[in-house]
Amino acid sequence: MRQESLFGHQDAKNNDLGKAKITSNLDYISIDIESTGRDPISDSIVGISLCKEKGIAYYVPIRHLYNQNIPDALIVLQDVLESPAIAKIGHNLKFDILMLMQEDIHIQGILYDTMVASYLLNPNMQNHSLEEVGIKYLNHKKKPFKDVLGKHKSFDEVPLDEAVQYAAEDAELAFELKEILFDKIKDEGLDKLYFNIEMPLIYVLAEMQQAGIKIDTKLLQALSKELDRELDSLESRIYFLAGKKFNINSSQQLSKILFEDLGLKTGKKTKTGYSTNVEVLEQLSLSHELPGEILSYRTLYKLKTTYIDTFPNLVNKKTGRLHTSFNQTVTATGRLSSSDPNLQNIPIRGELGLKIRQTFIAEKGSILISADYSQIELRILAHMSKDKGLIDAFLRGIDIHSRTAAEIFNVSPDNVSPELRRIAKTINFGIIYGISPFGLSEALSITSKEAGELIESYFRRHHGVKEFIDSTLKEARKNNYVTTLLNRKRQISEINSTNSNLRQQAERMAINTPIQGTAADLIKIAMIAISRELKNRRLKTKMILQIHDELLFEVPYEETDEVMELIKHKMESAFELSVPLEVDIKKGKNWAEAK
């Protein structure tokens, strides 16, 4: 492999690569950006490597801490990077897109992202790093980044010859992986899913991350002080009830207090001892005052440490906003995940949950709009199972849980009590999770015999669902994988296991994945469609969060009406099922109001 620095290694002055020369006959090129760190909002570009031919890769230093930089090199490359006719190959291109956005360079063109390709080929795999994928498909062992960095604090301090070796290797590796992985993508019938959904989604996710969300730091700080006082008083009360001081956050120490000192009845066990989780403590709170106080303490402490005290520190200095990372290659089902910080698990339940949502606000002159799919997974179940009862209920717009209750308990729809509805709702959830008598019995605190009877009663009225489950399992056993409506695949390797625990777990995955995964497919389609339409109409509205079945937008006042209609329409028409997709949409000055 020949590795050169396009400008740094050779004599820069003699390197008058004209734009015409770069762009002519160039169908695709692999790129890899080196940076001062992994945060594409805060960190900056150090250099970029390029490869357009196996065996030849170039490294362009941009901001190394020595004098061989070509600050204008990016401008020379801009035409290539922004050419829609030149496809871009890379491993985790969302990162490169975001880094270049900082330089006001906007990548265009087909994206061959080898990380996303690896994920589609095996969504169960934990690690789709270039290191791992390189080893798996090319048996190519990369030099670890840590070794390149050595004693240096950041890549911009790495001497050029070492930087060239490392960076150019990455670009070439991605280039070579592209051939292999995208042949497989085609062979596996994943090309439509990749090119129609995952590939355009990369751009959408990059824009969402770049947009970020505004939070009310002052309000969070005020909440924090309020909680300090409450936690202090809870702490004293807990020590008093326990008869001594201890670390309330240690479940081990708490377990000793509850089950040894106070002699309360033990319940569920964990690997390391007796459980002190919320179910156990709720049960214990009937016989002693302490468990209830612990529960209050835990809730407040959790929300304070995870959200209230953390978020103000994460507000980006440049943008004044909170930026998450949307991960496209993490979940086994096709969902996105969010991290650093996770903005897909912002509290909503309880008074304090609402207060936290109130701290997510719109920019001055804008509002937040939240749009969420109503019962999307049950609608998908209705579609996939062709179950007459389910389809009929959704076509007629009936409250699905009440309808299920009426069926299972054989009462008239008007006579469904809230309690019966709650049970039916749990069963409906259970179906989607790959129901089992044990699981349902735990969720409803009934015996598994009773749970089994409820399940039987459900299937008596929903033959379509029963047949869907049976045929899905049959397919899974035959293929060792299951698929979503848009042909996403998940391998279910233990589906034929002789270990019954593993096999049953695999069976639940086999049922749940097509449903959860199809929901993920549909909202991804909607996101792409909405993003396109916002661009086409030159609207300023920004999509800022996705929470599995919900999209959150920041919308300038004057666009409110137009955008509300646009979003609802695009989400509801993302894909035509045999039942309607329904979207609830709301607006407000903060996320609590818009929900």
Added chain:
DNA sequence: GGCGTCACG
């Protein structure tokens, strides 16, 4: 770094 716990869909 594994574990328990708990925030969300």
Added chain:
DNA sequence: ACGTACGTGACGCCG
């Protein structure tokens, strides 16, 4: 007899 509801990420504890 065993042990599981599906999918995530982050926190603090503990070794």
